[in-house]
Amino acid sequence: MGEEKAKPVMNGVWHTVKPFVNQGVSGMLATFVIQPVDMIKVRVQLGQGSAVSVTKDMLKKDGVCAFYKGLSAGLLRQAIYTTARLGTFRYLTNKFKAKEEEPPLYQKALYGLTAGAVGACLGSPADLALIRMQADATLHLDQRRYTNAFNALHRITANEGVLALWKGAGPTILRGMALNMGMLASYDQSFLLFKDKWCFGEGAAMTGAIFVSGFFAAACSLPCDYVKTQIQNMQPNAEGKYPYTGSLDCGMKTLKSGGLSKIYKGFVVYYARIAPHVMMTWIFLDQIQKLERRLDDNTLLTENRESI
Template structure:
């Protein structure tokens, strides 16, 4: 009987955390760019400013919170997506159609976005601390310290501030990453030119990273405009309609920097995930 290995439910969290350790400086610079009140520095300029002011290690500020976020947000969405997908495959003896992958990816991403909101909040604060004056810094020791202090000082509700946007973004990113990766890998294997190896995983993950960037960039733009605003927007809908007046291109400002951050993270995540699956996955008989 032919055998294959499938991922364990927690592999997604481990692989995403490993990818986050490699791409954390890019994520930190993105947060700095999004939270500056006016456009004073671009990507390279902001990186130079951080290193010059605080040193190279400052690029890894908030790493514990970033890993904590991946172990909540990514572990949840991967666990939901891969568990349901593999169960349906064993029951139906056929691959899921793409529309079902999209729906499952959106559901898993929405749930993961909600679960990961507290860690995301602490992650943004810890990364942003570097550029604040010393007297205004929160100085969280690590992610757990940040979570406990927000809970004690600002209440449990504050931990889930922005959960709607985080969940919606999680759904879009997961459709781009999980659903598009599965479909891309399936199409690459179907050509017969490449086996299930690291090159196939790389090609499929690059496509998935590009899809995820394009899908979530409009929401990122709206989130950034809301963060940069000085109370000129009444809410998300007002910001959305105001941005739409500038034309479709307005929703894709900063697409290249966003891709520079998200595509490598997606590639590393799936390369690590596939290696974990092939070496330590659960053996099932087809």
Template sequence: MASKSFTESASKTTKSALENPSQAAKDFLHNPYTRAALPFINGGLAGMTATVVVQPIDMIKVRLQLAGEGQRTGPRPTVLSVTRSIIASGKVLDLYTGLSAGLLRQAVYTTARLGFFDTFIAAFKSNAEKQGRSVTFGERAVAGLTAGGLAAMIGNPADLALIRMQSDGLKPPEARANYRSVVDALARISKNEGIGALWAGCLPTVVRAMSLNLGQLAFFSESKSQLQKRTNLSPQNQTFAASAIAGFFASFLSLPFDFIKTRLQKQQRDPKTGELPYKGVVDCARKVIRDEGWLRFYRGFGTYYVRIAPHAMVTLIVADYLNLITK
């Protein structure tokens, strides 16, 4: 009897959807479960779109951070020299090395961080409305820090695979892993180094994500709110301006942690001694300061900003558009 009732209900729903598809789509989008999932889905799609745009810049940024490791003096790499080196040793498409890992990272990391951030902000807004006030910058900061930390822990394996794939070309040909894809990289790292190796550099990754999210999401949200109150800019220009402001603060606050994360995730045990170059975050920071100088943490700041700001703009603009059409 229950089976017959379910079949009849499904038949009626299907018939109604076919007769009025726009209403069916509206009903689906306003389903409570769909509403809860949309911030995560829209965030992931926005992040993946942005990654396709900025992947070459990210590749150059990683190579800049790894160049001259352990040396205070010597040739100073530039964006142009690194780009020429990558293209000269292969082909232009080598700038997209690790794209599969980058897309997986965004599918996991950005899906989680934007989804969590929107969920936390919605909760803060609901609470603020009950108290007759607006959401504070402190609440936005807490939402950004928490969302970034949680997302980074979930996305660390994909982030590590991305760094390994992008740094592989720096090794002698006989020492290269030549990963075929992100799945191949994850499988081989797990098999050769253990599952725990997938979370190498997790602490600086989490701290980087928290500082980046504080700069990007909290400052974007606050900047957009202030621009709405104090300027006559169009909504599109408000988004562009707020993204540029957020991109600067995100870059400045997170680059040192991104630098250490890259070094820790790239390192592998010495074949002879079995030891790693760095024992952890503090040891890596100490050795960089001792051997390369404080300013090395901010090497490639321009490239990093050019990578972060457009990524933030594309991500936030696409997310805003997706949120608009799925209201």
């Protein structure tokens, strides 16, 4: 009797946490594949040259391994950030769909903003460690500060205090909100448009929705991403003063010195990172869900046989 009562409870718990686990795992797998492009994007934003020149320089100095510097921080970030943001979005939309209704676009946008804020706030320390490690890889070997994500978090806390882990949290959260609003809302809406109104097959609808959501995610979030990178990587000058007093100051100074072209520097590389990451996240998630369905079907079949 105890086992019969425990089983529905466990199933209920898994049903609740499953969107978070699935999204987190799919995001980590996608990050492993896309890490080299992300590394190039950060170096372009730090003013080290074009995507082509940065790639050539990295290969010449450190080989292929240079593209995976900071991978541990990237995976840690996805384990926290993507699990929270995509899991929250899917949880909210599933609650709405339980009423047998499809959320309107504005509702999906609000869910995306909420999910982005939650994920970015929780994942900000890991995101800081990732940016620091990627910038660290540009230094000479004897000048590098961090060995892995946990070492970076420990050293930042020890040298700068716990609150320093949320340095740049403002633009990080804004970026997360902008990215999720652009990516998730547009993905769901365009998928329905391609599939139901334009009668695309599921695969074609998914592919089209991925590119649409990738574009809107990149266009909405790149300004915040640029500011976030500058804030998280800034160092004090000889007088102990930082180049920017905050996110707004950074954004205004950037616009004043270079205009929108500067703040959108690296857009092609950024889009090339966002779109494939979105694509692979959804592909991995689809495969994980298919595997779960097969396992559930096999479990149900086994239970039916045992009951007979």
